[in-house]
Amino acid sequence: MAGRINDEDVKAVRDAVPIDAVVSEYLQLRNAGGGNLKGLCPFHDEKSPSFQVSPSKGLFHCFGCQEGGDTITFVMKVDHLSFSEAVERLAGQAGITLRYEEGGYNPSHQRGERIRLVEAHKVAAQFYVEQLGTSPEADTGRMFLAERGFDQAAAAHFGVGYSPQGWDHLTRYLRGKGFTDKELLLSGLAQEGRRGPIDRFRGRLMWPIRDIGGDVVGFGARKLYESDNGPKYLNTPDTAIYKKSQVLYGIDLAKKEIAKSSRAVVVEGYTDVMACHLAGVTTAIATCGTAFGGDHIKILRRLLMDNGSARVIFTFDGDAAGQKAALRAFEDDQKFAAETYIAIAPDGMDPCELRLAKGDDAVTDLVEPRTPLFEFALRQIVLRYDLETPAGRAAALDEAAPVVARIKNSGAQHEVAVQLAGMLGILDTQFVVKRVAQLARWARERGGRTPAPSGPRPQQAYAAVQAPAGGPALTLRNPVFATERELLKLALQRPELVSPAFDAYGVDEFTAPPYAAVRQAIMEAGGAEYGVQDSQEYLVRVREAAPDDMVRAMVTELAVEAILRKTVDEGYAGDQLVMVRRRAVDRRVRDVQSSLARLSAHGDPAQLTAVQNELWVLQQYGQALRERGAEAL
Secondary structure, three states: OOOOEOHHHHHHHHHHOOHHHHHOOOOOOEEEEOOEEEEOOOOOOOOOOOEEEEOOOOEEEEOOOOOEEEHHHHHHHHHOOOHHHHHHHHHHHHOOOOOEOOOEOOOHHHOOHHHHHHHHHHHHHHHHHHHHHHOHHHHHHHHHHHHOOOOHHHHHHHOOEEEOOOOOHHHHHHHHOOOOHHHHHHHOOEEEEOOEEEEOOOOEEEEEEEOOOOOEEEEEEEEOOOOOOOOOEEEOOOOOOOOHHHOOEOHHHHHHHHHHHOEEEEEOOHHHHHHHHHOOOOOEEEOOOOOOOHHHHHHHHHHHOOOOOOEEEEEOOOOHHHHHHHHHHHHOHHHOOOEEEEEOOHHHOOHHHHHHHHOHHHHHHHOOOOEEHHHHHHHHHHOOOOOOOHHHHHHHHHHHHHHHHOOOOHHHHHHHHHHHHHHHOOOOHHHHHHHHHHHHHHHHHOOOOOOOOOOOOHHHOOOOOEOOOOOOEOOOOOHHHHHHHHHHHHHHHOHHHHOOHHHHOOHHHOOOHHHHHHHHHHHHOOHHHHHHHOHHHHHHHHHHHOOOHHHHHHHHHHHHOOOOOOOOOHHHHHHHHHHHHHHHHHHHHHHHHHHHHHHHHHOOHHHHHHHHHHHHHHHHHHHHHHHHHHHHO
C-alpha cells in the first residue's frame, strides 16, 4: 500500500491548479456574475446551466443535482478516480512531487490503477510514434499516410504511430519501463498469448484516442498488410479507462474551438478528422468504431452549452450505410438543443478523399450546413413509398409525420409540415399540419413535457428540501431561514466582513438544522477569523469538519452561491449579523417570559428575581440592536 499523501502537498496541489482551468477541460464555462462561472453539469442531464464554479473559492456546485466540492473532488467524480489518483494527476499537471507519509516518495508500482493505465498508454503512444518515424518496417505506414495527403508534420500533430509486426515489441518495451503483465493486460495494450502477454496491435498504423482532458486512453489501429487476418480497423477493447461509446476522437484538439464557435462537425473516421483539421475545420471529431449515440451527445452538449444558435453537422458517406447512420443520428436529435445538419460530399466522397481530390476549400465548403437532419430523414422515408397511390401516400405520412412532430421549434414544425404535404403530393395541407400537431401534443401528454429550468435561482435552490429529521421544511420564503443563509454565505465567502463578531454566535442562533450544522463546522474549522488568514484552506477545513455529505454539500453550495446584494460591504454584513442576533434575542425573550409566567404562580423568589433580571438584560440588548445596529453587537 502506498502511504498517505502529505497534507501540505495536497494543499499545494489545490492552490496550484485553478478549478476553472480544470473544469474548462470538460465543459464550456460562461460568466455567471459575482465572479462565478456557469455551465452544463457533467454529472446529470440538464437543459439550462445550473453548474457553478467559483474560481476565488476553488469550489464547484450544481444547483440541479447537488454535486459539489473542490478541484480534487471534481476530478475524482468526472473521471471516476480515487482521492490519491486525482491528487496524483493534478500534481503531475502542476509539476509537484508528492511526498507520502508512510514510506517517503511513492514508487511507481504503487500508483493508482487508473494513473498507471494512463501512463502505460502515454508511453505506448510515444513508442508507436518513434517506430513510425525511425523504423524501416514502418515504410508501409508512412506510404499509407502520404497517399492520403498527410506528411510527417501532420502525423506528428495527431500523434499517429506504427506498431511493429512482431509478437511482443511493445510488451517487452513496457516491461522495461516498469509496467507489470497485469497492467498490460488491464490496459488492453496486450492480450494473453500461449506463453504470456503479447502485443494486441501488430503491423498497424496507430491513432491515439484521447479523452476530453487530453490523456491517451486507447488506440485505433488500421490494417496495412494483406497477411493481417484481423478487421480493417481494430480498437482498444473497453477497459477501466476506455469506453468506446464515451469517447470522441479529436475532442482534445477540437474542444476549445467547438466551445468558441458553438459548432461541431461529426465525421466518420480518423483520417477524416485529420483532413478536416488540416483544411481549417478544427471542430471535427469522430466516434471510435461505434455509432454516434447518447453518451457522445452529452460530451458535445457540455461544450456547446445548448444555446439555440449552436450547430452540429454530420458528414456521412452517400451509400446505404451512411444513410442508415444519418437516420440513427436523427433518432437522438431531440437530445440536442443545437440545430443538426447533414453534409454529403459529391460522388459520396468522405472528407479525406474530398481533400485529396479537390483541396482544402472543398472540405470547408462541404461542412457549411445546408440540409437539416430532419429534412434528410424525411427524404429517405418518402423515397421508400409509391406516392402515385393513395395507399402509398398514406403510409408515407404515417411514418413521416412523427418525424416532423419531433421538431423542437413550433414555427419550424408548422412550416415543415406544409413542405411534407408537398413532398407527398397531398393537396389538403391543413390535414397534414393538424396530423403533425396532434402527434406532437400526444408526445407531450405521454411524458415529453418540457422540463422546468434545471438551474434554480440561488435563493430558491433549497426551497423544497427538507431539513434533517425533526427540523422544519427549509423554505427560503421564511425570512428567518433566508437571513441565516445569507449570513453563512458571508461567513464562508467574505469572512473579513463578519469577523470577529460572527465567531461569537452560538449554533442555536441558527434555527434551520442544516444551517446550524454548517455553523458548527465553521466553528470546528477555526471560525471566520481563520478564513481571514487563509480563505482557500479555510473552506477546505470547513468541508472536512462537516459531519456528513449532506452538510458538506451545503457548505459547498453556500460558498459558491451568489450573495443577494450587488454591493457587499461591512454595512450589508452588519445588517445580516444584527438580524440573526435580534431574532435569536427575541426567541430567548419569549422563552424567558414563559418561564417568568410559570414562576410567578408558585416559584422560588430568588429564582424569580434572576429570571426577571435576565429578561431585563435581554430586552435592553434587543432595544440596543434595533437602535444602534451592528455597533451594539
